[in-house]
Amino acid sequence: MSSTKALREGSTGKRTAILSAARELFLANGFDRTSVDAVAARAEVSKRTVYDYFGDKHTLLRAVIDTVGQSLIATIRRTIDDNLTDPSDLEDALVAFSMRIATDMFDSAEYTALRRLVRSEPDNLPRGYNTIADVPEEALAERFTAFAAAGLLDIQDARLAADHFVALTFGVALTRLGSANATEDTRVRPFIVEGVRTFLRAYGTR
């Protein structure tokens, strides 16, 4: 008698189909408003199969957060490496970086959607899952420390500076545009540009 009812380990693509269907629906509509039937329909899979792969709705949620979180972190790390290594012009680099995060991130601001999701379902998640939401800031903080060492920024607390950067760029863009499809370059860019400028006025070396 196995303890956990033996979930199917799924060699097939069904698992990923379910996962990405769940991801789209959870991120778009939230956990409560997404029915398992809807996920199954979107994945073109029987509801029973969903329950065979993942034991229940909460486990499915955790799986979604895990995968989205991982891919999100990877994207951010890569984008940091691409745009924030040895920049010739710091302002341009920071703007380019932020824009790529804002758009390159699959469709709309998936990062913030994930964040909202994690924050809004504390009851459905084990402690510590919200750590995922902090990783990007920490990665940024690392890079800021390097900039400070190179004399490009004047920073005492790198983590705080990262928080300020995120707040000034994504934070403002998000609250003002309300997670409208960020693919619209034109509306997002001004907020990013101004956020970066303000950041540099506060943290730049004269």
Place this chain on the structure above:
Amino acid sequence: MSSTKALREGSTGKRTAILSAARELFLANGFDRTSVDAVAARAEVSKRTVYDYFGDKHTLLRAVIDTVGQSLIATIRRTIDDNLTDPSDLEDALVAFSMRIATDMFDSAEYTALRRLVRSEPDNLPRGYNTIADVPEEALAERFTAFAAAGLLDIQDARLAADHFVALTFGVALTRLGSANATEDTRVRPFIVEGVRTFLRAYGTR
């Protein structure tokens, strides 16, 4: 035959009892997770009475948002007047202002809860209701304009500066502390102080 089933106009305190019960529950747990039965119980009122006063759950939500929004705006306006008129020390004044907003606001960060609520229930609200969430920034922007005229701040776009200020203080505090009961002065204050300092480094006159 009246068109709208004739809601009760309620001279009594029942109406406000229902409203504040609904406010607490909606803001704490969200719309979906709050049952009308729970609201009725909390208001110590029969469920039927809730439906007699407000026609359905959505109308109740709109009423809550209206009243909370109004009182929130009033509080902010008053706090601005109290703390941001003719300040002797700008940094101290901004910190005091922010702390009062963060705590004085009834219990936890009700402003952000309202914001979350408005943003997360777009389907349950008529267009234009999210305007409420912008009023505080606009009030702040007015005052910033005055400061700029008085030579206390170096600002081009006052509304943008207000957005930046809110993001640097409440935004950061909120994402980092996750709407924990803000009454805990000690945890909030550092974020507010640092946010204000960063803001002044970017927008202050040297």
Place this chain on the structure above:
DNA sequence: ACTACACTACACCGTGCAGTGTAGTGCTGG
């Protein structure tokens, strides 16, 4: 041909919840 397995279709249970209908109670003014 037989087994094993992944999967579907479908019926089904329990529950929580929005919303309604109604009988009854107590209070207030004429």
Place this chain on the structure above:
DNA sequence: CCAGCACTACACTGCACGGTGTAGTGTAGT
């Protein structure tokens, strides 16, 4: 005393949803 009103208690409908059980189908390996 009566009428009207605000309100409660409660039963009830309809529905959506999470989760389960199961019979049956297609397919691959032996």
